[in-house]
Amino acid sequence: MIKTERRNKMEDWLPTSAKEVERRGWDSVDVILFTGDAYIDHPAFGAAVVGRMLEAHGLKVAIIPQPNWRDDLRDFKKLGRPNYFFGVTAGAMDSMVNHYTANRRLRSDDAYTPDGRAGQRPDYASVVYCNILKDLYPDTPVLLGGIEASLRRVTHYDYWSDKLKPGILAESKADLLVYGMGEQPLLEIIRLIDRGVPIDSLKTIPQTAFLLEDGSSLPKNKNWKDLELFSHEDCLQDKIKYAKNFRHVEEESNRWNAARLIQGVENGKIVINPPYPPMTTGELDASFDLPYTRLPHPRYIAKGAIPAFEMIKFSVNMHRGCFGGCSFCTISAHQGKFIASRSKESILKEVDEIAQMPDFKGYLSDLGGPSANMYKMEGKNLRICQRCTRPSCIHPNICTNLDTNHSEMTDIYKSVNQRNDIKKAFIGSGVRYDMLYNPMATSEEKDSHKEYMQELIEHHVSGRLKVAPEHTSDQVLKIMRKPTFKLFHKFKADFDRINKDKNLNQQIIPYFISSHPGSEELDMANLACETHDMDFKLEQVQDFTPTPMTVATVIYYAGVHPYTLEETYTPRTKNEKLQQRMYLFWYKKEYQDKIKERLKNFKRFDMLKKLFPDKENKKQTSNHKHSKGKSFKSKKHFKKR
Incomplete structure (x- = not known):
């Protein structure tokens, strides 16, 4: 097939400025979308998907990417008031995950910004954008969506402030929250608005949430069961109630016919309607077949490449x-x-x-x-x-x-x-x-x-195949909901066999997590030993970061597993986390003395011998023939600590 050079015009993208709106001959805009990401007109980016979908249904849509929230707010004013509503998303990532490392250090880059520049969106971007819009245009509806809003729709632990936060509707002032993948609820919202139904009356659309003031009656829907969660204030007083809430939230999120969730907060209630059934193949095809340019907006031509786009463009x-x-x-x-x-x-x-x-x-x-x-x-x-x-x-x-x-x-x-x-x-x-x-x-x-x-x-391997065993300990893998590490051994054996049969020189790149709830220091030491025996020098590793709406985050905050309510050890201090992480890099000289010291303290000379089989360790091992029996006791002692 002969390639044909694509000649895009500015009008091929959704407008991002008053000048671009004017070039289209519009005297107003129906929906204005605000996003914390750069505008990339590609089906991998939520704002583009929502914008193109609304456009396909006859609406005039504009996108304001990465608005400046620190100046006179001109980005929030430049297109005026939309005919239908403002749409807000923090972007393709939670803004706090985007900004900070697992050690709460500020990141120096942002993959969703030209040239990877950091600082182009605020912390808690969803709340900041919504508050600005409601202050400027108090009578104009604001719809909130995207990953950050979706995962913060109920009381959640926020790792970066180290406290429980209420469902995001309580802080954002948004009129309606669309959680999950937004095509189905948004189409219904547009259909009802076109019929003259005001947004403040849209209370029974699946996959949406809203804030109900005290004294207001709950909208009726005979097809839904209601499930009352512990209130936000209850969760603040009792971590176990927060953990119990999570189990209900997760189970209802993953049910075909889910219940409507209701949670008290301050002087009202957050009402979360059950999700839509999965999209059909035809519906999903329609979303991917919209007329995307598949390129960043031309406004970024002189500003540098956008790393997230470069990663997925092909x-x-x-x-x-x-x-x-x-x-x-x-x-x-x-x-x-x-x-x-x-x-x-x-x-x-x-x-x-x-x-x-x-x-x-x-x-x-x-x-x-x-x-x-x-x-x-x-x-x-x-x-x-x-x-x-x-x-x-x-x-x-x-x-x-x-x-x-x-x-x-x-x-x-x-x-x-x-x-x-x-x-x-x-x-x-x-x-x-x-x-x-x-x-x-x-x-x-x-x-x-x-x-x-x-x-x-x-x-289909580019020389290296990514897989994610995540850990080697069955105890930790059970908490992670991951399979036994024995299956990874089996897969690697098949991988090596096929490579040998086909005369290929390919590698498996395994991913592992340190400091995950349930993981103790000796579990990480064992991980080092097992991967050492498999000739791995680990590269793709990460320290566990608590993010809203996960089992592991509930364990991190509450100290118990939300399904069993059993106490579960979790590394929390900086020192505990560093001591776990160093075992992933046993092969680096800067960690070896510390690892040797810790393993000697645990009397795990068997592990010492595996990782560092030198003469000194062999001598130590011969003097401690029963080290394995002692190590079991030392692990129990460590657990109590």
Whole structure:
């Protein structure tokens, strides 16, 4: 296929200024969207998706990216008052995760800003933007959405202020919150507004939340059950009540037919309507097939590359949702656990569009989703899924009702690689290797697992394949809702075998987390030993960061697991975190003396010998033949500490 040079005009993007609005001949704007990210007109960026979707339904939409909140607020005034509403999102990340490291240090860059410049959005951007708009235009509705708002819709622990915060509606002054992926609720909102229904009357739209003043009656919906949570004030007084709340929130977020949640806060109640069912393939295709330019707005041409765009510009998202339910992850809380998949035709259409980009060299960086290999997966009997409250379909075991057949995914991989303009399509998303060893799978499913693994490893690895075992301790992995590390050994053996058979020189890059709830120092020492024995020198590692609306964050704050209410140890101090993290880098000289000292204190000379097999350690080990028995006691002692 011969490439045709794309000649975009300024009008191909949604307008971002009064001058661009004027060039379109508009005398007013229906919806004005404010976002904490730069405006990238691409289906991977929420503001662009919402803007294009509203535009497709006949609305005049403008986007104000990264407005200046520190000057005279001219960015918030330059387009005036919209006919319908203001839309607000902090961007593709929670603004606090975007700004700060796990040690609460200010980051020096921002991947969603030209040239990676930091400081282009405020802390708690959703609240700041909404408050400014409500102060300037008190009578104009403000709709709040995006990941930050979605994950803060109920009482939540905020790691950066180290306190519980109320549901974001209490602080933001927004009129309505759209949580999760916003296409379905927004379409209903627009439909009702067009019929003359005012926004303050939109109280029964699924996947929205609103603040109900004391004395106001709860809107009726005969199809919904109501579930009253402990109030925000109750949670402030009792951490156990906060933990109990979370279990209800997570279970209802992942149910097909969920309850309406109600939580008291200050002088009112936050009402969270249940989510929509998963999007159909046709609905998802329609969202991805909108007329995106797939490029940053021309206003950034002289301002430098936008790192987040550079990372995904040649990638394709095949599906939404994740049923892994990992304790530290927020994907299911925002996208849901039920998978919504695009059609093969829509995916190949996007591949062909990417192939026509002038700087495309034939390599797709990713063909995946939140988890790479969940495309088209659903329950064999959907009626069972509709009654299910499990937060994970694959932990503590793979559900017998889950169809783990990988055939359709493998077919797409092969079809993409057969396109004339594609030299290779890599899988950059994380692969859930536990599904490839599903003991309850049918023979047909097992055959599909083998075929998928062969296709993946032989044709779709860019030299390094990312997988995320996260830890080696079964005790910690259970809390993480991750499979036993034994399965990683099994996957690596198959990976090495296929590489050897095909004469390939490829590596597995495992991801690990330190300081996760349940992880003790000796668990990290054991992680170092096990990965040392597998000849890994770890690179892709991170220190656990508590983020709103995860099991792990509840444990970090409350000290108990929200499902069992059992006390669970969590590293909290800076010293505890550093002592755990250093084991990931046992091979670096600056950590070795400290690691040796700690292992000697624990009398774990067996671990010392594994990590540093020198003459001194061999001598120490020979003098402590019973170190393993003693080490068990020392670990119990450490746990009490």
